[in-house]
Amino acid sequence: MALLATVALSACYGHVEALKPTDIRVEDGEFVAVLGPNGAGKSTLMRAIMGLVPNRGAVHFHDEALPRRDPAALASRGVILVPEGRGIFGPMSVAENLELGAYLVGRHTAEFESRLARVLALFPRLRERLSQTAGSMSGGEQQMLAVGRALMANPRILLLDEPSLGLAPRVTAEILETLGELNRQGLSVILVEQKAPLALRLANRAYLLSLGKIVAEINPREVQSYDEIARYYFAT
Amino acid sequence: MRLHATILQLKAMTAQQSGSRRRLLAWLPGVIGVAIVLYTFIGGGYLVSVVSFGLIYALFVTGLNLFMGYTGQVSFGQNAFAAISGYMSAVLTTTYGWGVAPALACGIAATLVVALVVGYPALRLKGHYLAMATLAIGLIAYEVAVQWQSVTQGYMGISGIPPLGVFGYEITSDRGNLAFLALVAGLGVGAAALIRHSRLGRAMTAVAGSEDAARALGIDVARYKLLAFLIAAAYAGLAGSLFVHVVGFVSPEVYGLHMVNLAFTMLYVGGIGTIAGPLVGAIIIILLPETFRSFRDYQDMAYGAVLILLLIYAPRGLASLSDLWSGRARG
Numbered sequence: 001m002a003l004l005a006t007v008a009l010s011a012c013y014g015h016v017e018a019l020k021p022t023d024i025r026v027e028d029g030e031f032v033a034v035l036g037p038n039g040a041g042k043s044t045l046m047r048a049i050m051g052l053v054p055n056r057g058a059v060h061f062h063d064e065a066l067p068r069r070d071p072a073a074l075a076s077r078g079v080i081l082v083p084e085g086r087g088i089f090g091p092m093s094v095a096e097n098l099e100l101g102a103y104l105v106g107r108h109t110a111e112f113e114s115r116l117a118r119v120l121a122l123f124p125r126l127r128e129r130l131s132q133t134a135g136s137m138s139g140g141e142q143q144m145l146a147v148g149r150a151l152m153a154n155p156r157i158l159l160l161d162e163p164s165l166g167l168a169p170r171v172t173a174e175i176l177e178t179l180g181e182l183n184r185q186g187l188s189v190i191l192v193e194q195k196a197p198l199a200l201r202l203a204n205r206a207y208l209l210s211l212g213k214i215v216a217e218i219n220p221r222e223v224q225s226y227d228e229i230a231r232y233y234f235a236t
Numbered sequence: 237m238r239l240h241a242t243i244l245q246l247k248a249m250t251a252q253q254s255g256s257r258r259r260l261l262a263w264l265p266g267v268i269g270v271a272i273v274l275y276t277f278i279g280g281g282y283l284v285s286v287v288s289f290g291l292i293y294a295l296f297v298t299g300l301n302l303f304m305g306y307t308g309q310v311s312f313g314q315n316a317f318a319a320i321s322g323y324m325s326a327v328l329t330t331t332y333g334w335g336v337a338p339a340l341a342c343g344i345a346a347t348l349v350v351a352l353v354v355g356y357p358a359l360r361l362k363g364h365y366l367a368m369a370t371l372a373i374g375l376i377a378y379e380v381a382v383q384w385q386s387v388t389q390g391y392m393g394i395s396g397i398p399p400l401g402v403f404g405y406e407i408t409s410d411r412g413n414l415a416f417l418a419l420v421a422g423l424g425v426g427a428a429a430l431i432r433h434s435r436l437g438r439a440m441t442a443v444a445g446s447e448d449a450a451r452a453l454g455i456d457v458a459r460y461k462l463l464a465f466l467i468a469a470a471y472a473g474l475a476g477s478l479f480v481h482v483v484g485f486v487s488p489e490v491y492g493l494h495m496v497n498l499a500f501t502m503l504y505v506g507g508i509g510t511i512a513g514p515l516v517g518a519i520i521i522i523l524l525p526e527t528f529r530s531f532r533d534y535q536d537m538a539y540g541a542v543l544i545l546l547l548i549y550a551p552r553g554l555a556s557l558s559d560l561w562s563g564r565a566r567g
Contacts, residue, residue, distance in 0.1 A: 052448050075454030087449030089442050091509065100442050104454045107435065153453060 001063055003028045003188050004049070004079065004157050009057035011041075011048040018044040020213040021057060026157060026190055031183045033199035033220075034192045035229065036209035042192040043084050045209065046161045050074055050081045076104055078156030082163065084192075086146040090135025094126055097134050097145055101152025111154075119148040122178055140171035147175065157188040164195055176202060196229050265555045266512035269519050273418050277411060283526065284410040288482060290522035291417040292475050295424045296495075297502045297514035299471020302428060305509035306437060307464040308444025310363070312496050313370035316377030317347045317469040318476030319491035325477040326394045326486045327387060337402045340477040347473030348466055355465040359458065374496060381488035393487030400481045413482050420478065421515065424471060429511045431467070440464050505546050507553020516554045 008021035019041045026032045036042050048055040051069045059066045059074075067073050071081075089097050098119060102112050120127040123144045129137060134145055143163055150158055160179070164172040180202045183189050193199035200206060200220040208216040208229065223229070276287040296318060303309050321343030328339035358369045381388045388394065400407045400416060407413050431437045439460045442450040447457050480486040498521065506517020528538040550557050 047448070050452055052451060071451040072454040072456060075452065081452040083446070083449050083452060087446045087452070089445035089449070091445065092438065092441055096438055096441075100438055100450075100453055100455070103435075103439065149453070 002026060002060070003030075003062065004190075005060045006045075006049060007058040007060065009045070009048050009055060009059060011044050011053045011055040013044075013053070018053075018212055019048055019055075022214055024207055024214065026188050029183070029186050029188055030205065031180075031189045031191070031203050033196075033203035033206035034190060034209055035196045035199060035206055035218075036194070038194065040209040041212035042194075042209055043161050044212070046081060046083075046159050046190070046192055049159065050079070052081075075153060078154060079159070080150045080153045080155035080157070081159040082146045082150045082161060084161040084165065086142050088134045088142050088145050088149070090133070092134055093131050094134050094137070094145055095130045097149050098126070098152050101149035102154075104153065112152075115152050115154060119151050122151070122182075123148050139166050140168065140175070143167060143171070143175055147178070151182075155187065157190065158182075159190045159192075161192045162194065163191070164193060164198060172198065196226055261557070262555075265507075265516045265557060269512065269516045272519050272523070273414070277414055277418075280411065283523075284414050286522055286526055287519065288410065288414045288417050289479075290519045291414070291421040292478050292482065293499065293502060293522060294421045294515045294518035295478070296472055296475035297499050297506070297518050298421075298424050298428050299468035299475075300499055300503055301508060301510075301514045302431065302440070302471070303464045303468035304503065305513070306432060306444060307440040307461060309359070309461060309464065310367040311370040311465070311468065312367055313373035313377075314468060314472040314499065315491045315493070315495040316373045317351060317472035318479070318495065319377045319381055319488075320350055320476070321347045321473030322476035322480045322486050322491065323381060323388055323394075326397045326480045329398050329481075330394055330396055335402070336398055336400055336481055340474075340481070343477045344470055344473040347469050347476075351466050351469035352462075355462050355469075359461045359465060374493070378488055378492055381491065388488070391487060391489075393485055394480075395485045397480050397484045397486065399484065400478070417478065417482070420474075424474070425511065425515050428514075432511060436460070436463065501543065505543065505550075505553060507550075507555030510553060510555035513553050513555035520554065 002025040005025040006022055008023065009019065010017060010021045011019040022045060024032070024034075024045075034042050034045060044053060047053045049059050050071050051059075051067065051074065052071060055068055059068070061074070061077050061079060066077070089100065092100075098116060099107050099112075102115055105111050105115075125141060126144060126148055129141065134142065137145065147160070147163070158179075163175055163179075167175070176198060179189060179191070183202070191199050191203065200218070200223060203220050206218040206220060207214050208218060218229070273287055273291070276283045296314065300311065300314050303311055303314075321340075324343035324346050325336070325339045328334040328342060329336060334342075354373055358366065358373070361369050382390055398406070400413065407416055432441075439450070439455050440463075442453070442455055443457050443460050451457050476491065479490065502517035502521045503514060504517070505521055506515070507513030524539050524542060525535065528535045531538045546554070
């Protein structure tokens with residue numbers, strides 16, 4: 001039984017079908033990468049899973065069909081998205097952003113304190129910045145905050161949309177290293193990424209998306225060279 | 237190593253001092269606003285009435301700020317809610333002989349019901365579409381006030397509205413009105429500050445930041461937009477009712493588009509999204525024309541020039557002037 005699966009999930013922007021009927025699945029504890037060039041439909045797939053765009057088809061969580069346009073229902077089951085561009089709340093402090101991550105459990109609970117301690121242990125830099133306005137932090141710190149805020153929701157599966165966007169390679173490596181560690185502790189991850197080598201280093205499995213449809217399923221251990229993947233990128 | 241540690245220590249001390257100075261500066265606009273109210277109260281005269289109107293507008297704009305500044309939505313129709321509550325208060329007290337307090341409470345309740353009915357469908361719209369829809373609400377309310385003559389008496393308006401008061405005690409002096417309105421405005425601004433720092437306020441600010449990111453965290457965006465709309469309508473309703481009891485008269489012109497223009501100017505000059513901004517903006521904007529009265533024919537030109545200068549040098553509003561000063565200190 002897959003932890004999360006999409007069944008013929010498609011999404012449209014007006015009359016444009018940005019995501020054609022797509023089936024993907026993620027097992028418990030698995031790290032799945034979704035690769036593809038710009039405009040392939042990767043972010044739309046994430047937004048369709050979360051119900052943030054008009055969509056058709058179904059999303060199953062532990063074989064239970066989830067409501068199609070109800071992100072709160074997914075969040076309450078532990079399906080948490082770190083959106084493209086981080087989606088941090090700039091005018092608020094780092095602490096307030098983290099509090100919003102645990103919005104469904106509330107602030108004055110032991111559960112909240114334990115989640116906060118865990119996140120601050122993973123990202124010690126956030127502890128130093130708790131009272132700082134989130135918008136005034138560097139791009140790398142903002143991405144740490146975005147991931148930390150998602151972890152405050154105690155996810156069963158984390159959906160990350162291009163966390164490397166606009167970040168220095170060293171910062172990206174640091175964040176991905178943390179994600180790898182979280183995955184080793186049992187957290188399932190879907191990582192959307194343009195930079196295939198980065199994602200394949202961590203992933204157990206990868207889907208290659210092109211022009212809104214899955215064109216290949218890849219086992220990263222069997223990838224001899226990136227030429228084959230690059231062919232899909234440049235074919236668009 | 238020791239030098240490095242000393243430099244770090246010095247940097248930390250400087251940052252701490254700069255933080256304290258910023259906090260002090262952040263309070264300054266609010267303190268100036270309160271000082272103006274106190275000065276007017278002690279000095280008396282014509283300005284007492286002017287500042288009283290400023291305080292009523294401060295309440296109105298505080299509500300608008302909750303909807304626009306904190307939640308990131310747009311509304312050009314808050315005047316409709318002030319009109320509904322204002323007319324309800326006026327009609328209930330003059331035609332049916334109700335006391336001021338129950339009439340005022342009824343006015344706010346009616347405002348909330350209308351805001352709920354209107355807001356539920358209207359808040360599905362975004363950006364310009366929401367702005368146009370709310371503008372239409374304001375225009376419809378104005379037309380109803382003009383046309384429904386059997387109740388509102390059209391352009392003639394309703395006069396003889398009793399002054400503010402409760403349990404047989406009436407506030408008959410301008411100073412009394414000013415003191416009461418200062419108390420209510422203070423409570424209104426205080427409540428807005430509490431909302432901003434509560435779970436509700438954080439959720440509202442999250443909606444303003446990114447609706448998708450908020451939704452993905454399980455925040456019911458539609459619910460918080462509606463809540464913000466209702467709270468803003470309640471503030472507008474309170475301001476609308478207070479106005480008719482302070483002036484003793486109401487006509488459609490009171491709640492026309494001029495009210496929307498004035499409220500937006502106060503909000504942006506004071507500082508949208510700040511707690512003290514609406515109070516500071518309302519007091520300054522209401523006093524500006526009085527300040528330039530001696531300019532006679534050039535009064536409007538001077539008023540406009542000052543507004544332009546304020547928005548150039550304090551684009552985030554007077555309540556954010558501390559940023560400007562601390563920026564200069566750093567530079």
